[in-house]
Amino acid sequence: MVALDEKALGPESPELGTDLNNLGLLYVLSKRYEEAQKVYQRSLAIRIKAFGETDPAVAETMGGYASALRGLHHDAEAKQMEDRLQAIITNQTVNVSESLIYTPGS
Secondary structure (H helix, E strand, C coil), X not given: CHHHHHHHHCCCCXXXXXXXXXXXXXXXXXXXXXXXXXXXXXXXXXXXXXXXXXXXXXXXXXXXXXXXHHHCCCXXXXXXXXXXXXXXXXXXXHHHHHHHCCCCCC
């Protein structure tokens, strides 16, 4: 699937980023953390380029990437990724909360 998408859609397509993210999850669940780290790195780069640093798809990949790093006992790197993820989640929550605030007369 990944090879087909890369050939058909290009090496930087968002769909390829999604495929790589899903493959990373399979690798983490199979405890194949080195392979997961590699595909999550690539997925993250593609998704950041396609959607920007604060997109939920980027946050999704960061969560999986952090799991792979934890599996490899790269705890400092995992913590950095988790901190970036938390910042995205916090920002998304604030943005949603602000959009839900009713201001009379507006």
